[in-house]
Amino acid sequence: MKLTLRIWRQAGPADSGRMVAYEVPDANPDMSFLELLDVLNERLTLEGDDPVTFDHDCREGICGACGVVINGQAHGPRERTTTCQLHMREFSDGDVIDVEPWRSVAFGVVKDLMVDRSGLDRIIRAGGYVSVNTGSAPEAHATPVPKPIADTAFDNATCIGCGACVAACPNGSAMLFTSAKVTHLNSLPQGAPERSERVLNLVEAMDAEGFGGCTNTGECTNACPKGIPLDSIATLNREYLRASLGRK
Numbered sequence: 001m002k003l004t005l006r007i008w009r010q011a012g013p014a015d016s017g018r019m020v021a022y023e024v025p026d027a028n029p030d031m032s033f034l035e036l037l038d039v040l041n042e043r044l045t046l047e048g049d050d051p052v053t054f055d056h057d058c059r060e061g062i063c064g065a066c067g068v069v070i071n072g073q074a075h076g077p078r079e080r081t082t083t084c085q086l087h088m089r090e091f092s093d094g095d096v097i098d099v100e101p102w103r104s105v106a107f108g109v110v111k112d113l114m115v116d117r118s119g120l121d122r123i124i125r126a127g128g129y130v131s132v133n134t135g136s137a138p139e140a141h142a143t144p145v146p147k148p149i150a151d152t153a154f155d156n157a158t159c160i161g162c163g164a165c166v167a168a169c170p171n172g173s174a175m176l177f178t179s180a181k182v183t184h185l186n187s188l189p190q191g192a193p194e195r196s197e198r199v200l201n202l203v204e205a206m207d208a209e210g211f212g213g214c215t216n217t218g219e220c221t222n223a224c225p226k227g228i229p230l231d232s233i234a235t236l237n238r239e240y241l242r243a244s245l246g247r248k
């Protein structure tokens with residue numbers, strides 16, 4: 001496959017950045033999108049040029065590091081797929097593909113396609129955990145969890161913190177991400193002791209990071225590689241209202 005990549009190049013946070021076109025004449029349909037960037041980077045390095053900076057770790061769709069905007073879509077054209085799990089067979093010979101970093105006020109560009117997603121880490125730090133006493137593991141059946149609640153918690157726990165929801169949202173909102181944490185932990189009996197404190201702290205941290213509000217556009221759930229539903233945002237709003245009333 002012969003492809004043309006138009007890639008956002010930005011030397012650092014202070015640089016204004018620009019799109020630069022690169023020909024990749026030897027792309028294989030079975031390559032992942034990141035492997036395509038690897039091939040391009042090998043060539044740029046051999047030619048003495050600066051390779052394209054992009055974030056990645058697991059390359060298995062589980063760490064959430066690799067997100068870029070491909071032809072205007074967060075993580076590209078395939079539903080429920082991270083950039084590292086997207087393969088070039090989704091594209092056609094001769095395609096021109098635009099590759100850009102997440103664009104959001106709360107995600108500053110570090111370099112090229114890499115952005116600073118540490119705002120999501122700080123939201124988790126504000127309450128995305130369950131406190132436990134130290135000691136041996138509790139007996140597995142000591143806390144029964146009904147199957148529908150276990151399923152809801154698990155579905156929301158699959159959020160990988162990639163930030164595609166923020167990048168896709170016209171408001172740059174992190175509501176889907178935050179709601180996944182709240183719905184995961186607040187649904188479970190293990191999360192009950194910190195239920196109110198958790199949602200209030202997470203929302204406060206989310207607002208402090210400069211993420212926008214939710215206007216029910218729904219772009220977040222469309223872009224989400226794990227299919228976190230808008231229902232989770234409704235749960236977040238209910239949990240927030242309940243906690244706010246309880247605090248007064």
Ligand code: SF4
Pocket residue numbers: 158159160161162163164165166176177180220223224225226227228
């Ligand atoms: S909710 Fe989905 S899109 Fe947002 S951070 Fe989690 S996995 Fe990524």
Ligand code: FES
Pocket residue numbers: 055056057058059060061062063064065066067082083084085160
């Ligand atoms: S590199 Fe880990 S999810 Fe893509």
